[in-house]
Amino acid sequence: QQQVKQSPQSLIVQKGGISIINCAYENTAFDYFPWYQQFPGKGPALLIAIRPDVSEKKEGRFTISFNKSAKQFSLHIMDSQPGDSATYFCAASSIRGSTLGRLYFGRGTQLTVWP
């Protein structure tokens, strides 16, 4: 059973446009929601993350919107650039005491930004 569902599977955006990737989760025990960016041949790299006590977090061109009641969160990439072309994964986890638990990943979204 997929704990985190991600859509769309692929996304094509023109340079300068907004890229939006959506994720949904079921387990209300999750309290940490990161987004990872992965380039071919590389490991996933943390892009931005959010805790459920805030509804939005912005870092540069990247924004996470979080809707706790709907159990959904999304990544917005403003002014998308060709260098943003990569696979994006949403994930969810729980923090218990001092330890971060395992990450449950979405299936990924392959983003292509046309120049």
Added chain:
Amino acid sequence: DSGVTQTPKHLITATGQRVTLRCSPRSGDLSVYWYQQSLDQGLQFLIHYYNGEERAKGNILERFSAQQFPDLHSELNLSSLELGDSALYFCASSAYPSGGPKETQYFGPGTRLLVL
């Protein structure tokens, strides 16, 4: 560079063989996680170690085992390899609270395993 190192980068072996993948976490990180990435299954959690102790197990086959040593590096052992074990294997590490942001898992570059 995440600070997590993995060796080897590539591994080609035959069915039925046994291999060992090695991971060195970021300096000071006590937690090590192993993940498998394949086209059909995506990123799947295998196992989590914290300061030498197993904390959680995911979809890890009985043919697979792992351990974390006193110097905190970890090894993932894969035995009786099958064609379907071909995948990218990543380890990640996260910090003890006093060592920095505890809420982040930093991923290594991965080991690409090809079983022929």
